Amino acid sequence: xxxxxxxxxxxxxxxxxxxxxxxxxxxxxxxxxxxxxxxxxxxxxx
Numbered sequence: 801x802x803x804x805x806x807x808x809x810x811x812x813x814x815x816x817x818x819x820x821x822x823x824x825x826x827x828x829x830x831x832x833x834x835x836x837x838x839x840x841x842x843x844x845x846x
Contacts, residue, residue, distance in 0.1 A: 806844075 801811050818825040818838075826836035 802808055816825070818827040819830045822830055826838050828835045
């Protein structure tokens, strides 16, 4: 992200793992092909 020009101060790494937090995330690794799905949309204003 930084190489693409995103300022370091605007990047957040949560440290949460989708496999170990099934109560808040879907995880293919934990549930296999029947797992739910997640999607994200990221937009850059330039």
